[in-house]
Amino acid sequence: MNKLSLYTLFLLAGLALAACSVERNNPLSKAYHNTSARYNGYFLAKEKLRLIEESLQEQMVYDYNLALPVYPAIDSTTAKAFAADLEDVVKKASFPIQYHKNSKWIDDCYVLIGKVRYYQLNFADASRTFKYVNSISKDDATRHEAHIWLMRSFMMMEEMENAKAVSDFLRKERLNRENARELYLARAHYNRLAGDTAAVIENLSLSLRNFKEKDGLARARFSLARLLQAKDQDKEAYQQYSKILRRNPPYDLGFFSRLYMGQVAEVGNTHDIERIAGYYKRMLKDSKNTEYRDKIFYEMALFELRQNNPEKALEHLNTSLKTPGSLPNQKAYSYLLAGSIYFDLSKYNPAQAYYDSAVQVLPAQAANYEAVVQRRNILTEFTFNYNTIHTQDSLQRIGRLPETDRIAFVTQMVEAEEERRQQEIARLQEQAKQAEQRQGSSINQNQNNSTGIATTPDAGGVWYFDNPAAMTTARSEFNRRWGDRPLQDNWRVRLRGEASEQEQIAQQQTAVPEAPTESAEDRIAAQVQSYLQNIPVTAAAMQESEEQVEEAMFNLANIYAQKLQDPARASETFEQLLQRFPKTVHAAESYYSLYLLYSRAEDERKTAYYNKIKQEFPNTTFARLIDDPDFMSKNAADNILVHRLYDSAFMHYEKQDYQEASSLLATLKQQYPLNDIPDKVAYLTVLITARTDKPVVLLEQLQRFTADFPYSPLKAKADQLLVVYNDLAQKNQLRQEAPATPIANNQEQVTHNLSPEERIAAEMALATASAAPTPAPARPIATETEILESPAAPEQIVIAQPATEAQPETAQQPVQTPPTDTIIHNQPPVATATPLVVTPEPDVDPLEYVMAQDTAYYFVIIYPSDAPAFKDIDIRYEKYNSTYYKKQQLQTTLAEFTEGQSMLTLSSFDDYSMAQSFNVKQKAPQAPVGRIRGVNFTTFVISSANYQKLIEKKDLDTYLTFLENNK
Numbered sequence: 001m002n003k004l005s006l007y008t009l010f011l012l013a014g015l016a017l018a019a020c021s022v023e024r025n026n027p028l029s030k031a032y033h034n035t036s037a038r039y040n041g042y043f044l045a046k047e048k049l050r051l052i053e054e055s056l057q058e059q060m061v062y063d064y065n066l067a068l069p070v071y072p073a074i075d076s077t078t079a080k081a082f083a084a085d086l087e088d089v090v091k092k093a094s095f096p097i098q099y100h101k102n103s104k105w106i107d108d109c110y111v112l113i114g115k116v117r118y119y120q121l122n123f124a125d126a127s128r129t130f131k132y133v134n135s136i137s138k139d140d141a142t143r144h145e146a147h148i149w150l151m152r153s154f155m156m157m158e159e160m161e162n163a164k165a166v167s168d169f170l171r172k173e174r175l176n177r178e179n180a181r182e183l184y185l186a187r188a189h190y191n192r193l194a195g196d197t198a199a200v201i202e203n204l205s206l207s208l209r210n211f212k213e214k215d216g217l218a219r220a221r222f223s224l225a226r227l228l229q230a231k232d233q234d235k236e237a238y239q240q241y242s243k244i245l246r247r248n249p250p251y252d253l254g255f256f257s258r259l260y261m262g263q264v265a266e267v268g269n270t271h272d273i274e275r276i277a278g279y280y281k282r283m284l285k286d287s288k289n290t291e292y293r294d295k296i297f298y299e300m301a302l303f304e305l306r307q308n309n310p311e312k313a314l315e316h317l318n319t320s321l322k323t324p325g326s327l328p329n330q331k332a333y334s335y336l337l338a339g340s341i342y343f344d345l346s347k348y349n350p351a352q353a354y355y356d357s358a359v360q361v362l363p364a365q366a367a368n369y370e371a372v373v374q375r376r377n378i379l380t381e382f383t384f385n386y387n388t389i390h391t392q393d394s395l396q397r398i399g400r401l402p403e404t405d406r407i408a409f410v411t412q413m414v415e416a417e418e419e420r421r422q423q424e425i426a427r428l429q430e431q432a433k434q435a436e437q438r439q440g441s442s443i444n445q446n447q448n449n450s451t452g453i454a455t456t457p458d459a460g461g462v463w464y465f466d467n468p469a470a471m472t473t474a475r476s477e478f479n480r481r482w483g484d485r486p487l488q489d490n491w492r493v494r495l496r497g498e499a500s501e502q503e504q505i506a507q508q509q510t511a512v513p514e515a516p517t518e519s520a521e522d523r524i525a526a527q528v529q530s531y532l533q534n535i536p537v538t539a540a541a542m543q544e545s546e547e548q549v550e551e552a553m554f555n556l557a558n559i560y561a562q563k564l565q566d567p568a569r570a571s572e573t574f575e576q577l578l579q580r581f582p583k584t585v586h587a588a589e590s591y592y593s594l595y596l597l598y599s600r601a602e603d604e605r606k607t608a609y610y611n612k613i614k615q616e617f618p619n620t621t622f623a624r625l626i627d628d629p630d631f632m633s634k635n636a637a638d639n640i641l642v643h644r645l646y647d648s649a650f651m652h653y654e655k656q657d658y659q660e661a662s663s664l665l666a667t668l669k670q671q672y673p674l675n676d677i678p679d680k681v682a683y684l685t686v687l688i689t690a691r692t693d694k695p696v697v698l699l700e701q702l703q704r705f706t707a708d709f710p711y712s713p714l715k716a717k718a719d720q721l722l723v724v725y726n727d728l729a730q731k732n733q734l735r736q737e738a739p740a741t742p743i744a745n746n747q748e749q750v751t752h753n754l755s756p757e758e759r760i761a762a763e764m765a766l767a768t769a770s771a772a773p774t775p776a777p778a779r780p781i782a783t784e785t786e787i788l789e790s791p792a793a794p795e796q797i798v799i800a801q802p803a804t805e806a807q808p809e810t811a812q813q814p815v816q817t818p819p820t821d822t823i824i825h826n827q828p829p830v831a832t833a834t835p836l837v838v839t840p841e842p843d844v845d846p847l848e849y850v851m852a853q854d855t856a857y858y859f860v861i862i863y864p865s866d867a868p869a870f871k872d873i874d875i876r877y878e879k880y881n882s883t884y885y886k887k888q889q890l891q892t893t894l895a896e897f898t899e900g901q902s903m904l905t906l907s908s909f910d911d912y913s914m915a916q917s918f919n920v921k922q923k924a925p926q927a928p929v930g931r932i933r934g935v936n937f938t939t940f941v942i943s944s945a946n947y948q949k950l951i952e953k954k955d956l957d958t959y960l961t962f963l964e965n966n967k
Contacts, residue, residue: 055082063329111130158928215250267307284296301314304316352382385553393549395536414531550577557577595609639675649665649684658692679713856910857910861939863937874904906918
């Protein structure tokens with residue numbers, strides 16, 4: 001090599017070294033670093049991320065009954081599955097940032113890293129990365145891409161206002177085709193979360209012109225078509241379905257597009273109807289559609305509904321429910337549609353059965369889940385009352401038959417049931433026998449034709465299961481088509497909860513009843529006796545049955561009027577109630593309801609019920625309401641004063657100032673006759689009478705209370721007082737006159753640990769076995785809460801007078817004889833007291849946790865106070881609740897639990913199941929704590945009563961143990 005060549009070589013090497021320096025800014029250095037950054041880092045990272053996104057898309061299992069989601073679902077499972085690949089993307093994208101700092105691909109690499117953080121569910125870090133890109137990038141396209149992903153990150157963090165701000169900012173920018181498409185999709189996703197369907201349609205429509213990838217365009221068109229169809233824009237939906245089919249879409253999208261075209265196609269005459277019906281039949285015959293047959297029958301039902309043929313639609317739905325299929329939630333949609341058809345036909349009993357089945361299979365996260373549950377509950381309430389009426393009427397008709405006819409009727413019915421039972425047993429046995437024969441035949445065939453998979457070599461000389469590339473490709477295709485199913489036999493049906501053939505055989509064999517040990521005659525006789533016991537024969541049983549019918553008819557009428565919005569049937573049921581039970585306790589409310597129903601219908605019969613209310617119930621709330629519809633709101637202010645007066649009267653009662661308590665109650669009843677606590681006022685009057693007036697007056701008030709307030713929660717206590725009264729009357733132990741001083745009660749120490757029943761017995765025994773020289777001070781009276789809630793409150797009012805008995809002399813208490821006027825008539829002059837031994841019950845810890853029904857339940861999070869992940873957790877939960885649980889109106893309370901621990905409380909839920917459901921959903925990524933990792937925190941549900949105990953005791957581990965033991 002000559003000197004010139006050597007010099008040239010050294011020169012080129014020097015230039016190369018100069019270009020490699022990140023400190024230089026010459027064209028050669030820029031070209032080198034840009035090329036190296038792009039192809040040695042950015043390109044590799046971008047391709048790896050593209051493959052990850054395609055895998056996410058392929059693994060999606062879509063519900064084609066709805067518009068498809070804009071983005072593939074991501075959660076902790078997907079983040080974990082792609083963890084290694086995502087970290088590899090970060091590693092490749094970090095290479096240019098570290099070694100080629102002066103290249104123009106640095107901002108693009110940061111965008112890739114932000115996307116990785118997004119897919120890792122680290123949305124806060126992702127948003128910071130995208131903000132950084134916006135601050136350093138000089139390329140508009142890159143900044144726009146970062147803004148769009150920042151908007152997506154905000155939506156995942158439920159920061160909807162920030163997401164909207166980003167969207168509004170991008171309205172002023174000029175975007176390239178790819179970014180424009182992604183912005184419209186992001187806005188569609190935003191509006192879908194906000195429930196604005198019109199805006200979703202608009203943004204999906206705008207995104208279509210910017211698609212390059214065929215499958216993505218087909219998915220967007222399909223979602224747009226489903227939304228248009230839901231908005232009854234059938235012509236526009238038909239156009240979108242047609243455009244999907246023109247471009248050879250994936251099989252699933254093509255199949256469902258063809259299927260839904262029948263729903264939106266114009267049907268002008270019989271020929272069109274027959275054409276579409278024939279189209280569905282051809283789809284049923286196609287072997288490629290075997291797994292979708294249940295869906296095809298469902299669509300056929302919808303088509304029949306469109307033609308106003310509900311009976312034919314129900315036939316197709318029943319076929320759909322019996323047909324196996326692979327689509328998620330299809331059974332739920334079929335149950336719902338059948339239930340809605342019966343509901344629209346006002347056939348509420350079968351509608352309840354279908355809605356109940358739908359609730360069992362419909363995912364709790366479905367958008368209409370709460371509405372379905374609410375309707376199911378209404379229909380369940382309707383069915384209970386409806387069946388009560390018909391059952392009791394049937395039993396009454398049987399009960400009125402002569403005894404011989406009644407027994408013959410029941411015997412005939414039981415014999416018919418036994419015959420059907422025997423037929424069912426024979427049918428099940430025959431099915432089991434046929435299944436065993438099929439199983440044996442299948443086993444023999446497999447044995448005769450058995451060949452090992454390894455005996456047939458692969459065409460390429462490599463065994464299939466030794467080829468990782470082939471297995472990966474096949475697995476991805478399988479997941480795309482069937483979803484991620486466990487490796488097991490009969491995988492097509494087992495994931496859906498359906499049994500394999502062997503399991504079906506076992507189930508059928510188990511379902512076949514064993515041969516009965518008793519004879520058919522004995523079994524029939526026993527069943528007859530069981531039925532006869534439930535038939536009302538006596539006058540008391542008939543009266544009880546009639547009371548059940550009366551209450552059920554009233555409830556049913558209200559359900560028709562208020563929940564089912566069926567005024568015609570409501571009016572009819574109210575009329576039947578008043579005709580059958582003219583003296584019903586619900587007469588006033590029934591008159592008022594009929595007055596309202598007929599007023600809304602502008603029916604002249606409203607005048608008749610107006611007059612009835614005014615004449616028969618002039619001093620009731622209903623009489624005031626028909627003249628002043630705002631009476632209830634005006635009366636609410638009066639009821640505040642009523643409660644104050646009542647509280648004051650109760651306070652005087654506790655102080656044994658019975659005269660002042662009676663005066664306040666009289667004022668209350670005179671000034672506010674239509675108050676909302678008449679039962680409490682009447683019961684407090686009874687308590688005062690028990691301590692101040694003659695027993696005969698007390699008896700009259702107790703009888704009047706039970707008659708006037710049959711459904712009051714205080715009626716049980718009034719009944720207990722009546723039992724005590726009648727028991728003393730039978731024993732001739734009632735005092736004859738009103739006591740001059742408050743009644744003594746010196747048995748408190750003996751009886752305070754007993755149950756209510758034991759307390760009654762103990763007090764009565766002590767009342768007849770002791771003679772106090774002077775009345776002891778009356779024990780403290782129960783509080784209002786105890787009167788309403790404690791079963792022991794009314795029994796502790798002593799209405800018996802001590803008998804005249806001789807007591808053994810002691811140093812502390814000499815024997816004395818009570819005054820003559822207190823001696824009970826017909827009592828033996830002298831009797832020896834029988835000592836009553838009372839074993840005190842062990843003390844009960846008032847702060848012990850109990851698993852009892854409560855009126856409110858709280859969701860609680862206890863976490864380290866210094867954990868950065870929980871910063872502003874209360875604010876985040878307020879946003880979360882306003883988005884997902886707005887109807888519940890949950891209140892957020894943040895407080896210190898123990899030193900170093902904070903407690904966030906969300907209150908309150910009406911029932912435990914709702915609160916527990918909320919607790920379970922906190923594991924989802926959209927929940928404020930669903931993405932927190934590496935911090936030890938606890939979430940649980942607690943009743944309001946246990947919550948107060950937990951606040952006082954601060955024993956979290958004890959409560960969690962109690963909760964675990966009472967699952």
